């Protein structure tokens with residue numbers, strides 16, 4: 001029970017109030033100093049210099065890489081359903097324009113820090129299908145020699161990190177890779193990704209703030225595929241676009257049609273080359289749709305059917321194929337050849353991987369420390385401290 | 388004032404500074420990052436003057452951002468550099484915990500990528516820091532395969548271990564005890580040396596009781612041993628120096644000699660280092676024991692602020708003496 005004296009005091013105060021007008025705070029004429037939103041003011045144009053524009057051959061290459069990505073993941077799902085691949089399988093179907101278009105913008109020596117929808121990034125950054133199938137099948141020929149599964153396929157030799165599951169945690173690591181280029185005065189860049197869900201975690205903030213302060217040569221692609229597992233974006237964040245957050249870090253931010261591979265490439269390339277020239281990090285949000293459940297075991301009952309239907313019509317691969325044919329860059333005949341090539345490569349690689357041995361069981365006990373049997377890894381780069 | 392170097396009498400904190408500086412001169416891949424380490428020279432001044440000598444890129448004042456500091460260090464280690472990250476206080480290492488235990492520790496196991504990095508963490512109590520500037524968080528990491536964890540107790544070891552940590556191809560957490568920073572002095576050898584990670588050190592030889600300890604408690608244990616010596620009891624003091632990997636050999640050798648074991652640490656009792664060492668000894672040297680194993684450690688509580696409370700909480704010479712006298716009488 002409130003004590004009497006106190007009750008009297010509050011009620012007295014209330015009746016005494018005779019204020020009737022609002023108090024207006026205005027920037028410029030009082031103590032209100034600033035209205036948020038003015039950190040970095042990106043120009044409304046993003047210029048991709050002529051020398052980086054796509055040639056016809058490169059355009060066909062993009063289509064090839066997207067088809068290879070889709071085909072590889074379809075094959076992986078098949079092997080999973082046959083019980084040959086165990087554990088979880090997460091694919092990026094519907095998002096190939098984003099994964100391929102972004103990684104295609106990297107140059108040799110640049111670093112890729114991918115996430116779990118980015119099979120296309122691995123493939124575009126030069127990862128070999130044999131290694132990819134070995135990885136999913138847990139064979140000794142995988143870049144992780146069976147220590148890791150599915151999309152956790154870092155490859156030290158190819159400048160691809162081995163993502164950890166903890167979403168967001170890979171972002172500060174990407175900043176550190178980028179900062180090393182500053183320390184060594186090297187003109188390389190780093191490309192990394194985060195989902196619409198992962199963007200909610202603290203490391204997202206820590207990494208972007210840090211990157212901006214040290215001007216790290218880093219580009220972040222926010223893969224907005226409308227869902228984080230079952231959670232729709234309206235329950236994930238409450239800003240208009242995730243790219244709006246760029247302003248808070250004082251870096252440029254853009255939103256791009258994530259199903260338009262040329263657009264994705266152009267935005268990424270412009271920002272990557274800007275970073276390479278020492279102008280610091282940038283981010284863009286790539287709008288697409290996860291065209292299936294979160295993983296192979298999820299039927300995505302929570303996604304309206306109409307939404308799947310709508311996005312199926314926007315399939316980035318069919319869309320680009322149509323475009324290249326309309327522009328006479330690709331003929332019927334060439335298309336048939338391309339499809340055949342993709343299929344042969346996938347079948348050959350999967351078959352090869354199925355023939356490879358599993359790692360010997362005792363290897364489970366090895367490799368915790370770098371000074372212990374490092375020669376196990378084919379791609380092992382001796383530690384700089386030890387040479 | 389001239390920089391101190393080898394061959395001089397130095398404090399524990401000066402020994403760390405000398406080791407760091409020499410490693411940065413030796414190898415330009417070594418670089419430092421942390422909060423207030425550059426212009427200010429670090430909260431405890433370990434890196435005072437470094438920014439002038441090595442430049443602001445190699446001595447990076449970072450945002451207040453432990454997860455990013457550790458993550459950036461990891462990325463830079465993956466990309467050919469050797470970062471030494473400073474946690475302003477060991478307590479704040481929890482804000483970078485995920486990066487340490489899930490990125491750094493597992494990286495090499497998962498795909499063969501070495502992560503040569505050091506995290507320096509000013510640890511421990513006795514400085515009236517209260518619950519968030521006094522903790523001993525070493526056991527959060529000793530539980531994590533892939534990390535190495537060290538904690539020197541003397542200037543000699545502080546210098547030798549920081550150099551070993553920087554040259555190690557694995558992530559090493561280097562706990563430096565705040566209580567010892569300016570209290571312990573010693574003359575460093577003229578010649579450069581390293582202290583091998585994974586090797587304990589017998590700080591005092593004895594025949595009757597083995598004390599296994601580390602960090603600041605080495606000094607309290609030595610004090611207790613001197614008192615007992617006058618009573619005719621000779622205590623052997625094993626300073627672990629490295630907590631992971633554990634030097635089982637040195638521990639077992641000493642226990643086999645004395646037949647009695649007391650483990651002393653400033654960290655809290657439950658699931659502390661003492662439990663692990665007791666288990667090792669019970670498993671491999673049960674036959675050598677003439678008395679039950681004893682543990683002297685802090686209370687299972689947060690670290691309290693007021694001096695009387697902290698004194699009650701923390702182990703000290705008196706509490707060690709009580710345990711050792713009981714063992715002697717057994």
Ligand SMILES: Cc1ncc(C[n+]2csc(CCOP(=O)(O)OP(=O)(O)O)c2C)c(N)n1
Pocket residue numbers: 117165166167194195196197198199201223225227228229290
């Ligand atoms: C820190 C963390 N919490 C939870 C999970 C479990 N998890 C895996 S994927 C996922 C959804 C991710 O959504 P989003 O970031 O949008 O990426 P998407 O899968 O949609 O590409 C969740 C919750 C995780 N991997 N990491």
Ligand SMILES: [Mg+2]
Pocket residue numbers: 195196197223224225226227228229
């Ligand atoms: Mg998503």
